[in-house]
Amino acid sequence: GAVVSQHPSWVICKSGTSVKIECRSLDFQATTMFWYRQFPKQSLMLMATSNEGSKATYEQGVEKDKFLINHASLTLSTLTVTSAHPEDSSFYICSGLAGVTDTQYFGPGTRLTVL
Amino acid sequence: GQQVMQIPQYQHVQEGEDFTTYCNSSTTLSNIQWYKQRPGGHPVFLIQLVKSGEVKKQKRLTFQFGEAKKNSSLHITATQTTDVGTYFCAGDGSGNTGKLIFGQGTTLQVKP
Numbered sequence: 001g002a003v004v005s006q007h008p009s010w011v012i013c014k015s016g017t018s019v020k021i022e023c024r025s026l027d028f029q030a031t032t033m034f035w036y037r038q039f040p041k042q043s044l045m046l047m048a049t050s051n052e053g054s055k056a057t058y059e060q061g062v063e064k065d066k067f068l069i070n071h072a073s074l075t076l077s078t079l080t081v082t083s084a085h086p087e088d089s090s091f092y093i094c095s096g097l098a099g100v101t102d103t104q105y106f107g108p109g110t111r112l113t114v115l
Numbered sequence: 116g117q118q119v120m121q122i123p124q125y126q127h128v129q130e131g132e133d134f135t136t137y138c139n140s141s142t143t144l145s146n147i148q149w150y151k152q153r154p155g156g157h158p159v160f161l162i163q164l165v166k167s168g169e170v171k172k173q174k175r176l177t178f179q180f181g182e183a184k185k186n187s188s189l190h191i192t193a194t195q196t197t198d199v200g201t202y203f204c205a206g207d208g209s210g211n212t213g214k215l216i217f218g219q220g221t222t223l224q225v226k227p
Contacts, residue, residue: 032213043203044158044217060116093157097213103148104215109157 002028004096006107021079021110023094029074030096038091084114119206121218134191136221138204147187153200
């Protein structure tokens with residue numbers, strides 16, 4: 001199956017700093033990438049849809065100025081959590097989609113802890 | 116907005132017993148997907164159902180898509196300890212855009 005990687009796998013940062021998370025499709029071109037957030041014992045909540053070369057589409061309630069998404073190429077999307085606060089601590093997962101009828105291939109996730 | 120409800124939230128079974136999780140969407144879905152997430156891990160794709168009334172099997176797992184394409188179920192026969200994890204259904208209701216709305220998940224615990 002297709003492989004999606006995420007980096008870093010975990011990060012601890014101080015409140016007020018920014019954190020960048022990378023999502024890469026390793027063996028396919030992802031026309032669309034999705035970013036999810038998962039709090040402990042909860043489901044995945046879609047944050048935004050990212051298409052290569054265009055602005056991301058954010059879900060209702062997700063601050064686009066706080067969660068900056070860049071989809072610079074068909075194999076790389078980045079999520080930057082700006083001015084992180086403890087309530088932003090979560091498991092961030094990306095997924096890649098090769099075509100609209102394809103399945104989503106999930107990355108291993110990035111666990112963010114903001115102190 | 117579109118919602119996908121999943122029940123039960125938790126299920127504890129004795130090894131060898133069967134297990135079923137149910138998924139209901141507030142809107143008609145173009146397809147439904149099932150994922151398994153082990154503790155500390157990420158969701159792993161299990162299957163996608165597209166056709167009304169579709170039934171698919173993977174060894175001890177049976178997946179069904181309702182006739183109205185608004186509900187689905189996952190049934191595991193004779194559970195094993197390796198089945199432990201959280202099972203999520205995810206519906207694509209937005210006209211095959213690939214955008215998925217996840218159910219709350221059912222966490223399965225299997226007692227050996």
